[in-house]
Amino acid sequence: MASGTKKTLVAWAVAVLTVAVWAETFVSTKVLLNRGMFPPDIFLIRFLIAYACMWLVSPGRLFSSSIGDELLFALLGITGGSAYFLLENSALRYSPASNVAILVGSAPLFTALILGLFHKEERMNPKQIAGSFIAFGGMALVVLNGSRLLHISPVGDILAVGAALTWGFYSLILREVSPKYDVRFITRKVFGYGVLTIIPYFLSIMPLSFDFSVLKSPVVWGNLVYLGVVASLLCFLAWNWALSQLGTVRVTNLIYGQCLFTMLIAHMVLGERITLMAVAGTAILIVGMLMAERR
Numbered sequence: 001m002a003s004g005t006k007k008t009l010v011a012w013a014v015a016v017l018t019v020a021v022w023a024e025t026f027v028s029t030k031v032l033l034n035r036g037m038f039p040p041d042i043f044l045i046r047f048l049i050a051y052a053c054m055w056l057v058s059p060g061r062l063f064s065s066s067i068g069d070e071l072l073f074a075l076l077g078i079t080g081g082s083a084y085f086l087l088e089n090s091a092l093r094y095s096p097a098s099n100v101a102i103l104v105g106s107a108p109l110f111t112a113l114i115l116g117l118f119h120k121e122e123r124m125n126p127k128q129i130a131g132s133f134i135a136f137g138g139m140a141l142v143v144l145n146g147s148r149l150l151h152i153s154p155v156g157d158i159l160a161v162g163a164a165l166t167w168g169f170y171s172l173i174l175r176e177v178s179p180k181y182d183v184r185f186i187t188r189k190v191f192g193y194g195v196l197t198i199i200p201y202f203l204s205i206m207p208l209s210f211d212f213s214v215l216k217s218p219v220v221w222g223n224l225v226y227l228g229v230v231a232s233l234l235c236f237l238a239w240n241w242a243l244s245q246l247g248t249v250r251v252t253n254l255i256y257g258q259c260l261f262t263m264l265i266a267h268m269v270l271g272e273r274i275t276l277m278a279v280a281g282t283a284i285l286i287v288g289m290l291m292a293e294r295r
Contacts, residue, residue, distance in 0.1 A: 008246065011242045014241065014242050015246070018235045019254050019258050021234075022258060023258045024261065024262075025231045027265060028223040028226055029227070031220075032223055035214055036211060036214060038206075040086065042227070043082070043194075044195065044198055046228045046232055047194045048228070049225065050191045050232035050236070053228070054184070057233070061185070064189070073189040074193045076174060076193065077189065077196065079173065081190060081193065082197040084170070090156075094153050094156030095157055101262075103163075104160050105139050105164075107163075107168060107255050108252045108256060109136060110167070110168035111172075111249060112124050114171070115171065115172055116249075122175075127291055132291075134285075134287060134288030134291060135253065135287075137284060137288070138285030141278065141281025142263055142278050142285060174186070174243060183237060183240045187233075191236070257285065
């Protein structure tokens with residue numbers, strides 16, 4: 001097997017594994033929520049752990065080469081960190097989880113649209129566009145999993161779409177800085193600015209309400225370490241590297257498949273049923289993803 005082909009296969013395997021881990025994070029987050037923590041607190045501690053560990057992985061320079069690049073890194077921290085998580089978690093307060101999952105899952109569509117506007121070589125051909133919409137439809141069936149209809153909730157739905165949009169802009173900005181900087185340096189900057197840009201939220205909207213006594217529970221700190229080290233540190237490193245190897249739009253389409261892993265994990269861990277609608281959606285999703293991946 002040629003080295004280039006082998007590297008491509010490794011990159012795809014890394015991207016799929018990353019999506020699988022991100023699909024599992026809802027279980028860890030739910031455990032922490034049940035222990036009295038709030039989503040912004042979880043995000044802050046998760047990114048602080050990841051940022052501290054990144055200094056062990058990537059010590060050295062603190063700032064980028066120019067003020068313009070530093071602003072881009074700040075935007076990465078917002079779009080891939082604080083704004084994305086706040087929009088997604090706030091959407092869950094107003095809309096059913098199925099609405100949020102479907103709308104946030106539309107991130108590949110927004111990513112393809114945004115990158116296509118700025119980079120001609122990233123534009124999808126008609127077959128890929130059709131595949132992307134087919135995959136989105138299959139994802140919606142998997143998320144609904146036998147439910148009848150979505151309940152329209154304007155505030156929550158708009159927030160969820162906002163989260164999908166921010167991820168699209170994260171992908172665009174990441175594409176701009178990737179040729180200039182090492183993936184470890186980029187990832188560390190994302191965590192650092194993610195922490196810095198969520199501080200105004202705690203100062204003006206909701207003060208930090210974390211009760212450090214809950215850390216006495218191994219379940220709590222165990223899940224926090226997992227979210228910080230595995231789901232954040234390792235997965236952001238892996239995702240950013242896969243994007244640089246395979247192309248932003250192609251890899252981002254894998255996000256459609258996150259619902260498959262979520263469905264399986266919910267079935268195995270929480271005992272949630274898998275309906276015929278979800279099985280049909282899985283088949284449609286896989287076909288759509290294969291179409292969207294091929295140029």
